[in-house]
Amino acid sequence: MDCLPRLTPLYPLFLLSLFATSCHRKPPAIQKAYYYWRSGDMETSEQQFLKQHDIHKLYARLMDIDWNEVQGAIPVSTARIDDIERSLRVYDSFAVEMVPVVFITNRSFEKIAATEIPLLAKRLVRRCLPAFDETDKQYEKSRHINTFSVKEIQFDCDWTTKTAATYFQFLKEARALAASKGVIVSATIRLHQFKYPDKTGIPPVDRGMLMAYNISNPRQYSTTNSIYDQQKAEAYFTGKKKYPLPLDLALPAWSWCLIYRNKEFYQIENGLMEKELDQLAFLKKGPDHFYTVITDTVFHGLFLRNGDEIKSESIPPATLQNAARLARKAVNTDSFTVSLFELSQSEFNQYTHETIDQVYDSFR
Amino acid sequence: MKLLIKCTILSASLLTIVLPKKTAIACGVYVLPGEYRFWLLQPDLTNQADLTPFFFSSTWLYKQNQYAAVEKWPELNVKEWASQFREKIRPKDIDELLMVIGPDDFFYNNQHLADTNSFMRALLKPQNHQLYQYMTISKRLERIxxxxxxxxxxxxxxxxxxxxxxxxxxxxxxxxxxxxxxxxAYQLIRLSFFNKQPEKMDSVYNAVFAKSNTNTWVKSAALYQIAFSSTGPKRDYLFSKVFDRGDYNRTACLIHFNSPRLDSILPFAKTLHERNVLLAMKTFNYPGRSIQLLKKIYRSEPTYKDLPFLLLREINKVEDWLMTPKLTEFKEPAVYQSEREESGSYLDNARINYRNDKLYARQLYGFINQMIDEGKNRKTGLLNLYAAHLSLLLGNIELSSRHLDQAAQANGLSKKERMQIRIEQFLLQLEKGFDLNTENAFMRIMQTPDEKMGLYDPSIMKNQLILYTGKKLIRQGQKGKGLMLLSRTNRALGEGIFGYKKLFEIIGNIAEPKDYDLILRILDKKNKRPFERFISQRNFALPNEPYEPDPSRQSEYYNLYWNRSLLLDNKASWYIRNYQLREALAVLKQIPDHYWSEWPQDPYVGGNPFFLNIHHSHTWLKEDYARSLNKRQVIEGMLQLQELARKEPSKAAICYYQLGNAWFNMTWHGKNWLMVQQKWDNEDRYRELSDPARFHFFKDYYGCEQARKQYQRALQLTRDKKLAALCFLMTEECRDKMKEFLFYRKRKMSDWEGFYTRKSRFNKRLAKQQGIDQDYYTALVEECELYQSFVKQYGTWKNE
Structure with missing residues (x-):
């Protein structure tokens, strides 16, 4: 083996080249996105926000589906997201990829008969995609729907082990229908579903959207932040195996107030900020973002009694950044979408432009 | 004048001519048709609460509020359900489960409902399982x-x-x-309706209800559903069948009835009665004169059950046509949807319409009287009450009184009818005058608690009575009391600027010094009679939502309560309008000084009243800021000028010139219009000019007559060529304003598009005749700067 002494000096060079190439691995392709969850038109400031941050993808809630004893699974609220898309494209010359999102209650899948699932899938895909069939064309024409091109539709359902089979059947049907039009289907994945895919099942869709929030049940009286708590969240990211479905990521960027009476959940109040609570004379500030009502009063249409408690929950910039860092662990593809929830002037005003940009950039 | 200024003025003038008329119309109040119709015969006299939207009243009109109907069938339904159970079930629980609890609560909160609702508990018992099954079907159907x-x-x-x-x-x-x-069966019909299977609806109805003589409201409801899904005249015919049964959705039947195609519906009627029902439904929907239809119905069926209500509506229409424009200044609702536009044909034909409406009222009276005489319709008490009211409207007091006596003697009068008789008795008394007895009768009605009146809307009735009585007192010469009484009604008094007409505007227009004195006496009186206490309540009743004036913003509500200073101010204005300046000053001196610095005196009276630039007559210029006088000071100044003119003849011309400016400034064209009139509107000079009672005032206010006289006098007295030229110019301006005023006063509303255009800026020939220096005059007219220097020189001359 005469060659070995001749090759030995080359060995470090070889190792160096390996190292160099691994350092210049191609960065992941991140698509920035936001969730738009309200009904109604987008504010000018919100449109501006998208442009300022160059966000060209919106997950927009199209409708909610719930179970009705008489009529089965039916829409209970719908939104005109076509108007939003058109407004951005035509008046702002800002093209945005709209992903229609349909929220379906778990109850719907508890109650629905297996024979009804194909019809439900067809109805929902029809409503999400333009000119899906003749019925859809009639519907769009009669309601003056501005059609736009759809590349992806998303279903949001907090399924359980009991409803997994039914829900997954629905997703299969929907995916097949969407695929016939060249459209992919994604489904939201909650943290417990992410951690225990073997137990909860893996939805048969093209992509999953990991919702890195809703850590705990807001109805439970607790001092931890039910939207996001770092310690609790970390427990979901201890697994070594990658989730067996290409994942996109959704991060928490919203706030709310929870109202408790005798430590029982009473109401969620969206759009109410902690700094507003600080100004109110009928509240006494306590620890852990709790405020106690000290005199009976009517506020935001609610009759609040002496002793009621309002808990303010929000996601400060540092927490959002921590959530992003943690969620990075779930990345399992080179190309994915990072979305914040939710687009609203009162919410994004809690963050500087730099913070928002940093959150997206932290994934590169 | 310089070319640029000439061009500017020319362009501006062209623009004024070319500008569409409507841009010149001030914002006015928009009153919904029917909102302030006048009536004194209660529209709900016949007690048909299920036809409330068809009461002909001020609050509702035809289809304005179709949900006001009080239906009978819900109560019937509760009774029928209660009879299905041996045990006693609270009617309120039945009603709650049937009408209030929604499908979601019913299906998901079953147990909770059973705990709180006795009807639900009864339904859940095994022996009632079919009833419960029916209830689940019913709730599912609600959801669908x-x-x-x-x-x-x-x-x-x-x-x-x-x-x-x-x-x-x-x-x-x-x-x-x-x-x-x-x-x-009824639910099957409904389900077939929602499933768009009309043939199945008919087959169920025919099988179960058609041949049944049942009186249940359920049959009416089923037939209503069939009617609703039908088309064409048959649909209307079926609605008439439901309407005639009288126990389900009568208002909705009327609303859906397509009365214009009556001729194609009539062939469906199988009997005279069915025909009469169709005629009645047409009449219900008809806003015009319906006497021929009513006669048709009466001839074939004198006791037709809806005839009294239809007659009542007809009288309400007549009341509205004859009384609404007189009492409220609003046009009658026949001028539909055109309140925002001046309707030339309305004003032109108002007299003719009134005459025809009065004729119609006589015809209606004749018909009712015939019904009384023939005795075929047994509601003689009610018919006599109608006849009494119509006679009163027609001014036949004796006849009205006789009918009223007949009405009062009838048996079985309802509470409403008895209340109406009381009101009619008061109205008859009022015709003879408003003495102490009448006053007490009025107060007895006012002081009757609303719930004891037995009327559907006692508040409207009382307010209508106040409006009517107040206006009647004014016509009878008791202006002071009448005006005070108007402060208690929340019915609209007419259209003002940016809202309803204010009472103080009416006071300002018609009250004389003796009326003001009476008002102030009553306000100041220590031991007031109940009527006097009633009319002197501080805050006025208003047509808009009740309000509580914010004491810290009192000045903004200056004319919405009995404001002593404003009353005195108005009294002084009357004196000014009648050239009695000394008397005006004596009144103005009674007003505290702070009044002049409050709204609207400040800013609407002020500036230098003796200075006038005709090109900016409405706005304050630099000279106005140098010397700004309040109303009292203006009158003082005018009296001083008069005195100076008398004492120093050499200064008389300039004094009269300044007096001319002061009078001009107190016109519609000037800046101190508030000195003589409570409000100013761009449309005024098109609107109210034909009122003969105010011609004397309008001559000065629009026609600048008084101002012209002062300028003319100055012109005659002066030797100053400049002043003469200026005075001549001003007399010409005033003459032109008079021509404009007369032009608009004479023109018919159908000449709406015509604008007054001035023939010539100056009259050289006349100027020469009057000995005016031509050069001065020409320069004055053509050169704005020269004109400005003249007016400044003579308008700011100190008159001490």
Whole structure:
């Protein structure tokens, strides 16, 4: 083996080249996105926000589906997201990829008969995609729907082990229908579903959207932040195996107030900020973002009694950044979408432009 | 004048001519048709609460509030359900479960409902399982009715609905109870309607209801559903069948009835009675004169049950046509949808319309009287009450009194009818005058608690009475009391600027010094009679929502309460309008000084009243800021000028010139219009000019007559060529304003598009005749700067 002494000096060079190439691995392709969850038109400031941050993808809630004893699974609220898309494209010359999102209650899948699932899938895909069939064309024409091109539709359902089979059947049907039009289907994945895919099942869709929030049940009286708590969240990211479905990521960027009476959940109040609570004379500030009502009063249409408690929950910039860092662990593809929830002037005003940009950039 | 200024003025003038008329119209109040119709015969006299939207009243008109109807069938339904159970069930629980509890609560909160609702508990008992089954069908149907096509696919029949039809049919066949069979049949009809299967609706109705003589409201409801799904004249005919049964959705039947195609509906009528029902439904929907239709109905069926209500509505129409414009200054609602536009044909034909309406009222009276005489319709008490009211409207007091006596003697009068008789008695008394007895009779009505009046809307009745009585007192010469009484009504008094007409505007227009004195005496009186206490309540009643004036913003509500200073101010204005300046000053001196610095005196009276630049007559210029006088000071100044002119003849011309400016400034064209009139509007000079009672004032206010006289006097007295030229210019301006005023006063509303245009800026020939220096005059007219220097020189001359 005469060659070995001749090759030995080359060995470090070889190792160096390996190292160099691994350092210049191609960065992941991140698509920035936001969730738009309200009904109604987008504010000018919100449109501006998208442009300022160059966000060209919106997950927009199209409708909610719930179970009705008489009529089965039916829409209970719908939104005109076509108007939003058109407004951005035509008046702002800002093209945005709209992903229609349909929220379906778990109850719907508890109650629905297996024979009804194909019809439900067809109805929902029809409503999400333009000119899906003749019925859809009639519907769009009669309601003056501005059609736009759809590349992806998303279903949001907090399924359980009991409803997994039914829900997954629905997703299969929907995916097949969407695929016939060249459209992919994604489904939201909650943290417990992410951690225990073997137990909860893996939805048969093209992509999953990991919702890195809703850590705990807001109805439970607790001092931890039910939207996001770092310690609790970390427990979901201890697994070594990658989730067996290409994942996109959704991060928490919203706030709310929870109202408790005798430590029982009473109401969620969206759009109410902690700094507003600080100004109110009928509240006494306590620890852990709790405020106690000290005199009976009517506020935001609610009759609040002496002793009621309002808990303010929000996601400060540092927490959002921590959530992003943690969620990075779930990345399992080179190309994915990072979305914040939710687009609203009162919410994004809690963050500087730099913070928002940093959150997206932290994934590169 | 310089070329640029000439061009500017020319362009501006052209613009004024070319500008569309409507841009010049001030914002006015928009009153919904029917909102302030006048009536004194209660529209609900015949007690038909299920036809409330067809009461001919100020608050509702035809289809304005179709939900005001008080239906009978819900109560009937509760009774029928209660009779199905041996145990006693609270009617309120039945009503709650049937009408209040929604499908979601019913299906998901079953147990909780059973804990709190005795009807639910009874339904859940095993022996009532069919009734419970029916209830679940009914609640499911509610859900379907709320959202027939949740996916908006327009594809029928719907599988889910068909499944419910099947279970409903099964229950129908399984049940032996007539109560349940009728109801399940009704639900089958409804389900077939939602499933767009009209042929199935007909077959169920024919099988179950058509030949049955049942009186249940359920049959009416089923027929209503059939009517609703039908088309063409048959639909209207079926609605008439439901209407005639009288126990279900009568108002809705009237609303859906397509009365313009009556001729094609009539062939469907099988009997005279059915025909009369169709004629009645047309009459209900007809806003015009319906006497011919009523006569047709009466001739063939004198006791037709809806005839009294239809007659009542007819009298209300007549009241409205004759009384609304007189009492409220609003046009009658026949001028529909055109309140914002001046309707030339209305004003032109108002007299003719009134005459025809009065003629019609006589015809109506004649018809009712005939009905009384013939005695075929047994409601003689009510008919006499109608006749009494119509006679009163027509001014025949004796006849009215006789009919009223007849009415009062009738048996079985309802509470409403007895109350109406009381009101009629008061109205008859009022015709003779407003003495102490009448005053007390009035107060007795006012002081009757609303709940004891027995009327549907006692508040409207009282307010109508106040309005009527107040206006009557004014016509009878008791202006002071009448005006004070108007402060207690929340009925609108007419259209003002940016809202309803204010009472102080009316006071300002018609009250004389003796009326002001009376008002102030009553306000100051220590031991007031009940009527005096009533009319001197501080804050006025208003047509808008009740308000509580914010004491810290009192000045903004300066004319919405009995404001002593404003009363005195108005009194002084009357003196000014009648050239009695000393008397005006004596009144103005009684007003505290702070009044002049409050709204609207400040800013609407002020500036230098003796200075005038005709090109900016309405706005303050630099000279106004140098010397700004309040109303009292203006009159003082004018009196001083008069005195100076008398004492120093050499200064008389300039004094009269300045007096001319002061009078001009107190016109519509000037800046101190508030000195003589409570409000100013761009449309005024098109609107109210024909009122003969105010011609004397309008001559000065629009025609600048008084101002012209002062300028003319100055012109005659002066030797100063400059002043002469200026005075001549001003007399010409005033003459032109007079021509404009007379032009608009004479023109008919149908000449609406015509504008007054001035023939010539200056009259050289006349100027020469009057010995005016031509050069001065020409320069004055053509050169703005020269003009400005003249007016400044003579307008700011100190008159001490």
């Amino acid at each position: 009715a709320a959202q027939t096509d949740p996916w908006e696919e327009d594809e029928f029949p719907v599988t889910g609905v068909q499944a419910l039809i099947d279970s409903t049919r099964a229950l129908y066949h399984a049940s032996r109870s007539k109560f349940l069979k009728q109801r399940t």
